Amino acid sequence: MDLHLDTNKNALLRRFDPADLDRLKPHLRNTFLDLRTPLENAGQKIEYVYFPCSGLASMVAKKDRGADAEVGIIGFEGMTGSALVMGDDQATHDCFIQMTGEALVIDASPFKAALDASNTLRPFLMRYVHAFHIQTTYTALINARCKIEDRLARWLLMCDDRVVGNRLVITHQYLSVMLGVRRPGVTVALQVIEGRGLIKAGRGEVVIRDRKGLIDLANGSYGGPEAEYRRLLGEIDIQPQIVSQREPTP
Template sequence: MLAPLPAEERALLKPHLEHVDLPRGFVFIEAGQVIEHVYFPDQGLASVIAVSPGGRKAEAGMIGREGFTPVAPLAGAQVSLHRVIAQIAGHGWRLPIDVFREVLPSCPQLTARLMRAAHHLAMQVSFTALANASAPVEERLARWLLMCHDRLEGEAMHLTHDFIALMLAVRRPSVTTALHILEGRGWIRAERGVILMRDRAALETFAGDIYGQAEAEYRRLLGAF
């Protein structure tokens, strides 16, 4: 998000940006928490999780090097309604929220990029809702793995069955069965805590029309992931 900015905008941000490690399980923000920082990941993967007052949880979206989190301050909100947690370790940058609000009026390119990224996240969330309502678990898993792969380097994705089950809002045995289906067709290889992408093109075909439109919109607005 930050690398393509013009030099004058990077100069405004640089004194205030803090480089941070984002280990697996790192909590960017809790649901209901006042927002203190905005994060710009360079590597890794974060899940945006909807949390009900009763404690039910489901992933609403994911953010990697293509985005920022939380997005709520862009609309002037002070409190996050989502929990955001690192599901794959990485690193990135964070900006204090008061600085974020102060510099936006002087950074039109940054503001434009953030608004486009927020639009893409909304598109992603809408297709997650569509997938959850209309697609079987194995197709939803195929879409989710493709989305992870978009945001990571290499073919290995360090993911556990339990975490995937939480993200897809299904029981762990359903994830195990779906992984066996995808692996049996030769599209992925599932090892302990790691999933390897073997045939991305076939996985895209299998995911069908629940994958691709939000990703195409990102490329149209911001370029490659």
């Protein structure tokens, strides 16, 4: 067991029954996740479960070459490996790091053993899986029915919920993948939002200036899944802390 584990930095681990956390602790270890680190690959067996402490992971669905779109975001409020909780061991979509950060990681085998040994762990984590499912279904609705400015405002708010500070390191090209639109559309939407004084868009980064204004601009597309997460799992009461120590990714 890593003697320097801080399970309080992940909102799920912080809410675990103490006995369930004790089952996982001997198998958890710290890791630093660089940009584009793959956490799951569609159609392949899930080998690790990650509990992010900082940074962001994206769940991305692929239709064919050049037709990718983000369907979910995971930060310090969540975990990867939802399929394992549901009794499967294969990833449905790709999941990779879009903003670097640290995480606690466990091999899939001891994680599944803990699920089988506990009467409380799987039911608790199924509440998170349900909350994540709500997030993805809202994303499908909003991508189909909302303007790109609304969608971008929602996405920026979701990222802001999961990072330390108000600076998001992201490129226009990557935003186009996240929103499932072409890059010129992202550029225009950023200019519109920046023109309202809500953000400052620079080369490879976006700084949030007016969170309330973004919520208004999102036009009801933000807030539903967040409220459901709080109902199912409780408030997220602390922000994660960034740790500078880097360790190799498994």
